Amino acid sequence: MQKSACLGYRVPNVSHQRGEYLMSKIVVVGANHAGTAAINTILDNYKGNEVVAFDANSNISFLGCGMALWIGNQISGPDGLFYQTKEQFEAKGATIHMETPVERIDFDAKVVYATGKDGTPYAEPYDKLVLATGSLPIIPRFEGGDLENIQQVKLFQNAAEVVDKLKDPAIKTVAVVGAGYIGVELAEAFQRCGRHTLLVDMAPTCMANNFDPEFSAMMAKNLEDNGIEAHYGEGVDHFEGVDGKVTKLVTDKGSYDVDMVCVCIGFRPNNELVKDSGMELFRNGAILVDRHQQTSIPDVYAVGDCATIFNNGLDGEPGYIALASNAVRSGIVAGHNVCGTALETPGVQGSSGICIFDLKMVSTGLTEAAAGRAGIAVKTTTVTDCQKAPFIEHDNPDTTIKIVYDAKTRAILGAQLASTYDMSGNINMFSLAVEKKVTIDELALLDIFFLPHFNAPYNYMTVAALQAD
Numbered sequence: 001m002q003k004s005a006c007l008g009y010r011v012p013n014v015s016h017q018r019g020e021y022l023m024s025k026i027v028v029v030g031a032n033h034a035g036t037a038a039i040n041t042i043l044d045n046y047k048g049n050e051v052v053a054f055d056a057n058s059n060i061s062f063l064g065c066g067m068a069l070w071i072g073n074q075i076s077g078p079d080g081l082f083y084q085t086k087e088q089f090e091a092k093g094a095t096i097h098m099e100t101p102v103e104r105i106d107f108d109a110k111v112v113y114a115t116g117k118d119g120t121p122y123a124e125p126y127d128k129l130v131l132a133t134g135s136l137p138i139i140p141r142f143e144g145g146d147l148e149n150i151q152q153v154k155l156f157q158n159a160a161e162v163v164d165k166l167k168d169p170a171i172k173t174v175a176v177v178g179a180g181y182i183g184v185e186l187a188e189a190f191q192r193c194g195r196h197t198l199l200v201d202m203a204p205t206c207m208a209n210n211f212d213p214e215f216s217a218m219m220a221k222n223l224e225d226n227g228i229e230a231h232y233g234e235g236v237d238h239f240e241g242v243d244g245k246v247t248k249l250v251t252d253k254g255s256y257d258v259d260m261v262c263v264c265i266g267f268r269p270n271n272e273l274v275k276d277s278g279m280e281l282f283r284n285g286a287i288l289v290d291r292h293q294q295t296s297i298p299d300v301y302a303v304g305d306c307a308t309i310f311n312n313g314l315d316g317e318p319g320y321i322a323l324a325s326n327a328v329r330s331g332i333v334a335g336h337n338v339c340g341t342a343l344e345t346p347g348v349q350g351s352s353g354i355c356i357f358d359l360k361m362v363s364t365g366l367t368e369a370a371a372g373r374a375g376i377a378v379k380t381t382t383v384t385d386c387q388k389a390p391f392i393e394h395d396n397p398d399t400t401i402k403i404v405y406d407a408k409t410r411a412i413l414g415a416q417l418a419s420t421y422d423m424s425g426n427i428n429m430f431s432l433a434v435e436k437k438v439t440i441d442e443l444a445l446l447d448i449f450f451l452p453h454f455n456a457p458y459n460y461m462t463v464a465a466l467q468a469d
């Protein structure tokens, strides 16, 4: 049996809708997670199309989520961080041009222009175009920002560079700027490889976008308990260096000696190819798509981090949630639509998880803070209880759950869980609950199994729902 399902992407219940399936020439720009999902969907479900893909990079399908595990020596190397190759695509009939950035697209003539590493020019006509150009790290122009050992973290090459530099014992102190989930993961990684690690963020705590303050506080304590020196509420002002290498990080509150800095303050959609095309863009520059992943320009689709996504936490409004999980699903949807199968995305809840020094935290949908920012009146219910039946004496840590629900309709809008026990699978049920607008009262009487090895008879999900106002 195949271990990971990167092939096929069949969607059984849509096959009957394949009415107007036409052979066409489909060009894909960007072949990482979203592009790969689109290409595989086309090749595996619809024979006879001509598929041509361009990618600026030299590798396909790098799982950035494994970067911190590699840097922190929790895996033996990067080989397992890829799940697709150019050769696998070619065996299925696609033409793949690696290290061939697309420079321009003529949307009227329907031609993509690119240049290969060896200077070969390409002018590739298309019937349908899938844009999967992803995202780029946000790098503010700090004074001293171009000093050596100030690292970006996005590509395989970035991670390889960091791993290589860490072989130098002179790199003793590493600062991570940005305490979102990627920054927190990298802080753990540097601490695990014996570096004194600073974590700096303007926000008053870590992971404020994914969790409410009481959950962020649990992670902040966990980081502190494991020796990470956090500086929340501090904005980077500039960097200083000696002999071209960074030696100091200066914030609005202090100055810190450092040997390496990783800047992880977020990502912006890569819209370079379309920003002047008249294509409709979201407020952050992401390509605005409909539920078929179609852009405002006919026959052009956009998927993954370069595009918007429908956010069910905010009643299905278009939003921007850059995750590999979303990239893959949007690629599947586009792959079917470019081949004539009308498949709509159900939208997403932004479900995500993190595991740092054994503390696991997962979330989906809206936090109470995010609901407040969106002006949505919500109520919440929170429970902390032992994970398993109370008589289980070992491996029975506490789990905390918080459910956010609409004050008026009582529909569940989001949930967060934290524990050292792996309760992460629970969040997927809440993801479905948000998508399907399940109410907190329906959850109270939901048939949740009980087995002492796993949970308690009055488990925390039921109790949280039963005690909801």
Ligand SMILES: Cc1cc2nc3c(=O)[nH]c(=O)nc-3n(C[C@H](O)[C@H](O)[C@H](O)COP(=O)(O)OP(=O)(O)OC[C@H]3O[C@@H](n4cnc5c(N)ncnc54)[C@H](O)[C@@H]3O)c2cc1C
Binding pocket: 029, 030, 031, 032, 033, 034, 035, 054, 055, 056, 057, 063, 064, 065, 066, 067, 068, 100, 101, 102, 103, 132, 133, 134, 135, 136, 153, 154, 155, 182, 270, 273, 303, 304, 305, 306, 322, 323, 324, 325, 326, 327
């Ligand atoms: C450190 C790290 C950890 C992460 N952890 C997680 C996680 O645990 N879970 C999760 O769900 N997500 C995670 N993510 C986010 C996830 O990696 C992204 O959401 C995902 O990579 C988006 O995939 P994509 O294919 O849309 O875009 P990208 O991965 O950005 O790929 C875009 C591709 O387009 C190519 N391209 C761009 N412009 C051109 C051009 N002009 N011509 C040709 N090619 C072009 C690029 O070379 C690239 O290969 C993490 C990200 C990072 C950086």
